[in-house]
Amino acid sequence: MTAAVPAPDLPHDPRLLEEALIARFDAAGFTRVHPPVLQPADVFLDLSGESIRRRMFFTADAEGRELCLRPDLTIPVARTVLEHKMPLPAMVSYLGSVFRFRGEGQGEFQQAGVESFGRTDLQAADAEMIALGLEVCAIYGLPSPEIRLGDVGLFAALLEALPLAPAQRRRLMKDFGQGQIEPDFGQSKPAETGEGRHSGVLAALNGADPAAARALITDLLSIAGISTVGGRSVTEIAERFLEQAELDAGGVSAEAADILSRYLAISGAPDEASAQVRELAREAGIDLSEALDAFDQRSGFLTALGVDLAQVHFSTSFGRPLDYYSGMVFELHDPCSRTHGPLVAGGRYDRLLARLGAQSAIPGIGLSAWLERLAVINATKISAPKMDAAQ
Template structure:
C-alpha cells in the first residue's frame, strides 16, 4: 500500500472552503484570510504604516538574546537546528527580527520615526490547543525612533481600529507600566520575597518561573495563584517619577481618543524586552485563553541586539487564529467565496475552442470568468455554473457560432439578452459593473 501524508501536528491547511480541524476548531477559508489581511493593510495605510517582511529563518542567538534566555519560548518552544556550524531558528515572534532589520539596513536614515507593520507566520513548539498552533500567524506594528507618549497611544489606537473595522466590539483592553529595567529589579526582588513563602502552593510552572523570572508568575491563570497575588507588591509602586509621568501622558492621549481600558497592576507580558507601557487586548468570548493581541514599549532591545545607541520603540503583535475565533464568536460579517462574473458553457469541440479563446480575452478585459475543463454535458456545466454562483451564464454551441451572437443569461432573474460577439466584452463589463455597485 502506498504511503499517504497528512499535515504536521499543530499546523493546518487553508483551503478554498471552511472546515473543522481534528480539535473541533473551524478553519477559515482562504477568502476570509485575504479579507482580514486586506483589512489590516487598509487600516495600516490610514495610520501611515509601511510594510516590512523579514525571513522566517533567523539566527538562534538573535531570538535568544532578544526574547530572553529565561523565557519559555527560548527554553522550551523554539524550532532550532544547526547546519554547517550555523544555528538557525524558525522565528517564534517578529519584533526582534524587525529590530535586527532596522539596525542592519540603517532604516533610521530614512528620516523621521519608522512606523512598520508585518503579517506572517511564526513557529513555537508548544502543545496545540484551540486557537494555538505550532505554526501560527501574526500581524503587528513596530514604531521605532521615538519615546514620545503619543507613539504609545497611536500604537494602541491602530490595534483597536483593526478589531473595530472587523466588527469585533466586545473586547477589554488592559494596561500597565513596567517602568525601567533598573527599577524593575527592585520590584522583582520584592515579589520574590513575597512569593517564596507560598512556593509549596504554587504550580510546577510557577515555581520554575519564581526561580528564573518571578514576573512571569503574574501571568498565571490559576484561581488559587491569582488569590495569592492579590496582596503581592504592585509594580506601579516601584517605577520612577519619570515613568509615572510618561504613563500619565499615554493615558491622557488615550482619553482624548476615546479609548477605554482597565489598569491591571499584574500585567507584565511574557518577553524580557518590554519597558514602560504595556497592554493586552482580550475577548471574553474566547474563554481562559482570551488574549487577542498585546504589546508594549521596548526601548532597550536595540542595544541588546548590538546597537551602540538606544532606539526607543513600541509595538504590538496579534494572533490571527485567535482573531478568527473572535470573528466566529461575534458572528461578524465576512465575504463568501468569490463568485465568477460569467460562466461560459460550450457544446461541441468547435465551441470549446471558441470558449477557451474568448475566456482569456474576457479575463484580460477585467472579468472573472469560469469555464468547464472536463468536456462535460450541458446539464453538468449548468449545475457547475449554479454551484459557483456565477452572475451570468453564456451557452455557446453551433447555432451561436453561426450567428456570431451569445445569449447572456442573468442567473438570479433568468432574463436573457442576445449580444453580438464583437460587443460581448463591453456589454458584460457594463452589466457586471452595475451588478457590483
C-alpha cells in the same frame, strides 16, 4: 464604555480581512517588511528569555551555527530595520508565519503587527499603539475588547528606588515578566536544590572581584571539558553562578518586601491606580514622580483618543513574558472568552535595538495580532444571527 471603533463593512473571507488589516497599517504610515523565516537562535534566547527555548524549532547552518524558525516577528523586524539602516523614525508592519510549540493549535500560525522605532513622544506613541490595537479588533468584529494594561517601567522605577542589590533587581525584573515573583521575594532560602549543593562555591564567590571570579569559573568549566549545559554557554553559566552568589548573600529586606507587596496589590482604572501608587511612594519616602508623571500623561493621551479609562484594567503586577519589554505593556482580550489568550498584545521596548547592535538606545513600541484567534471572533459574530433566526 470604551470608545467603540466602528467595524468596517467587509466580506468575512480571512484573506480579505488580512488585506484590510494591512491596508489599515498602510494608512497609519507603516511600511510592510518581510523578515527571513530562518533567524539566529541566540538572539531570541538572549532577548526573549530562556523560557522560550522549549517552544522553538531549531536547525543549524553548514558551519554548525544554531538557527531557528522565527518564534515571533518583533525581533526579526527590528533586525531588518537595523540591517537596512532605515531612517528614523521607522514605522514598519508585517504579516506572516511564526513557529512555536504551544498548547493550542499547530506550531505554525499567522501574526500581523506593527513596530515603531525612534519616536520621542513616548506617551503619545503608547496611546496611539493601544488605539491601533482597538482598530485591529474592530476589523474582526470586536469594537470593544477588554483592555489590560501594565507598566514594566513603573515597576523598574520602584526597584531602583528600593535598597536592593543589582542581582536582586535583575531577578525581580525577570520574575515579574514571567509572572513568577515569589510571595516572600526570596527572603527564605529554597530547599536543597542544585544551587544549594554548591553553597560552598557560592559563598567563596560572594564579594570576589567579578571579573576574576568570572574568569575562574570559565577556566574551571573549560578544564572540565564543559562547553554547554542545558543550552547555556560557559559564559552564561559563569554569570549564573555569580548572580546566585550575590543573591545568596542576603534576601530582600522586610521593609522592601512590604513595599513590593503593597505595590503589586494595586489594580483598577489607571487614574485610581496612579493615585494609590503615589500615596504608597509618599508613605515609603521614595520618589516615583517621573515614572508616574509619564503614566498620567499616557492616560491623558488615551482619553484624548476616545478611550474611557474607567473601562481599562491596569494592574501593577501585569507584565508580558518577554525580557525586552521596558515600559507600557497591554493586551486586548475577548470579553466573552470565545478564544484563549490575547487577541492583540504589545508594549514598549526602548533598549531592544541597542541590544541588537544599535550604537545607542532607540525608543520602540509595537503590537502583534493573533489572526487565528481574531478569526474565531469574526466567525462567531457571523454565526450568531443565524442561530438567533433558527430559534
